Amino acid sequence: MSVIWTRRGALQAFAAGAGALATPLSLRAQSRASVDLVLRITALPVSLQMRAGQETRGLRYTGEVLQGRHDAFRNVPGNLGPTLELWRGERVRIQVVNRTSEPTVVHWHGMIVPSAADGHPHQAVASGDSYTIAFTVQNPAGTYLYHPHPHGLTGAQTYRGLAGLLIVRDPAERAFGLPPRENELALVLQDRRFTSENQLVFKRSMMDAMNGVLGDTVLVNGVADAAFKVAPRAYRLRIANVSNARIYKLAWSDDRPLRVIGTDGGLFSGSEGIQERPYVTLFPFQRVELLEDFGARRDGAEIALLSRAFAELGGMGGMMGGDMMGSRMMRGTMGPGQGEALQLARFTVSPGARTRVEALHLPPDAPLPRAGRHELHTQLAFQHMRGFLNGRSFDVEDPTAVAQDERLPARQVSVWTFANDGPGMAMPHPMHVHGVQFRILERRGGDAPADLRDGLVDMGWHDTVGIFPGERVRIALEPKLPGLFMYHCHNLEHEDGGMMRNCVFEG
Numbered sequence: 001m002s003v004i005w006t007r008r009g010a011l012q013a014f015a016a017g018a019g020a021l022a023t024p025l026s027l028r029a030q031s032r033a034s035v036d037l038v039l040r041i042t043a044l045p046v047s048l049q050m051r052a053g054q055e056t057r058g059l060r061y062t063g064e065v066l067q068g069r070h071d072a073f074r075n076v077p078g079n080l081g082p083t084l085e086l087w088r089g090e091r092v093r094i095q096v097v098n099r100t101s102e103p104t105v106v107h108w109h110g111m112i113v114p115s116a117a118d119g120h121p122h123q124a125v126a127s128g129d130s131y132t133i134a135f136t137v138q139n140p141a142g143t144y145l146y147h148p149h150p151h152g153l154t155g156a157q158t159y160r161g162l163a164g165l166l167i168v169r170d171p172a173e174r175a176f177g178l179p180p181r182e183n184e185l186a187l188v189l190q191d192r193r194f195t196s197e198n199q200l201v202f203k204r205s206m207m208d209a210m211n212g213v214l215g216d217t218v219l220v221n222g223v224a225d226a227a228f229k230v231a232p233r234a235y236r237l238r239i240a241n242v243s244n245a246r247i248y249k250l251a252w253s254d255d256r257p258l259r260v261i262g263t264d265g266g267l268f269s270g271s272e273g274i275q276e277r278p279y280v281t282l283f284p285f286q287r288v289e290l291l292e293d294f295g296a297r298r299d300g301a302e303i304a305l306l307s308r309a310f311a312e313l314g315g316m317g318g319m320m321g322g323d324m325m326g327s328r329m330m331r332g333t334m335g336p337g338q339g340e341a342l343q344l345a346r347f348t349v350s351p352g353a354r355t356r357v358e359a360l361h362l363p364p365d366a367p368l369p370r371a372g373r374h375e376l377h378t379q380l381a382f383q384h385m386r387g388f389l390n391g392r393s394f395d396v397e398d399p400t401a402v403a404q405d406e407r408l409p410a411r412q413v414s415v416w417t418f419a420n421d422g423p424g425m426a427m428p429h430p431m432h433v434h435g436v437q438f439r440i441l442e443r444r445g446g447d448a449p450a451d452l453r454d455g456l457v458d459m460g461w462h463d464t465v466g467i468f469p470g471e472r473v474r475i476a477l478e479p480k481l482p483g484l485f486m487y488h489c490h491n492l493e494h495e496d497g498g499m500m501r502n503c504v505f506e507g
């Protein structure tokens with residue numbers, strides 16, 4: 001007997017169970033052979049309009065629905081993969097087709113998926129090949145990503161256009177008082193450098209390999225000079241930093257504070273509430289969700305989302321003076337620097353009737369692990385153009401190698417300390433752990449820079465945490481699925497430079 005799993009059925013199951021896997025066991029057993037969605041994602045070369053003038057050559061993901069909901073993919077205008085929208089509890093099968101000229105593999109960033117589906121570099125397939133993975137969507141509603149993860153090629157492939165948003169939705173969100181779908185905007189931020197013929201400029205100097213590749217043009221959803229017309233209403237803004245190395249200091253041009261309602265792993269709980277920040281510090285591959293009331297501005301108002309200037313953070317810029325002078329000097333000789341002021345997107349408020357902004361009713365608190373019996377400690381270092389985690393780099397000869405201090409139990413809370421105090425060059429490192437969402441317990445030592453500190457959003461659930469030079473950050477994590485996963489710096493040039501290791505969740 002086959003069970004037909006309709007959206008309506010899923011909604012009822014959620015209403016009754018309020019959990020990710022509310023399907024009764026018997027039903028799950030009966031329907032094991034079937035899936036809700038069968039998708040195909042193809043990575044391929046493209047040539048398209050990314051800014052005024054000539055077309056730009058790059059790469060891109062395309063998406064097709066082979067079976068199930070036809071609204072699973074939403075196309076994005078520029079050089080960015082389609083947005084994949086999944087419902088919590090859906091069982092998904094995805095065929096990944098590699099039509100690029102290099103090996104590649106897709107990682108489902110922030111998603112709790114089995115090790116076999118995670119997109120580890122050793123799972124990369126050659127040009128012309130394909131592979132298929134399957135998972136059940138366990139994550140809470142939130143803003144996640146998919147992007148390539150072949151060792152040594154992640155930076156170049158992502159830079160050339162292989163990346164996309166993955167939005168998880170949950171019927172339970174309807175009770176939260178969030179803006180409706182038509183008042184929701186996703187903004188994927190990527191900085192790029194172009195030649196005068198509009199071609200992408202990737203790594204071209206030692207500086208790029210050390211600091212990570214930075215651009216002077218910010219693409220939003222794959223296009224330059226992004227502009228949006230918005231209604232005078234409250235919007236849910238999902239902002240994802242999908243830049244190889246750039247840290248953004250997000251702010252509104254009219255200096256209104258940012259109202260943060262969620263992070264990498266979804267929405268805040270009721271007691272965390274709305275967090276107001278004068279600006280938000282967003283490291284590579286972190287996401288943040290904002291509740292922005294454009295109705296608080298006058299009709300026709302023009303405002304911009306900016307990245308404000310901040311001082312260089314160690315690295316080569318820091319060595320050359322660590323000030324704006326040094327940064328400007330570098331720009332002239334070596335390309336754009338970290339911490340430069342940039343305009344990201346413009347918003348024009350359409351005239352119209354203001355509606356009262358609904359009060360938010362965020363979900364109850366998720367249990368917050370504060371301590372774990374198992375402790376891990378990893379020292380971060382960047383030296384001689386390579387990244388190190390406890391003195392080790394990713395081992396290309398033995399890509400599934402795991403050391404004793406990289407093993408932790410599944411289904412138990414562990415506390416993992418990342419200490420950015422290793423030998424070599426002092427620089428910030430956004431650390432990412434696959435297969436989990438974690439809590440940030442504390443930051444100690446090496447104060448976060450004064451001009452970025454107030455923009456840190458450390459509450460909520462995260463899969464990537466920015467760690468400043470000299471800092472020790474402790475996180476608590478409770479892996480749900482056992483198996484081989486990874487942890488690494490998400491500055492893509494650091495990751496490709498070996499600052500990546502395996503970890504095993506045992507159980």
Ligand SMILES: [Cu+2]
Nearest residue numbers: 429489491494
């Ligand atoms: Cu790094």
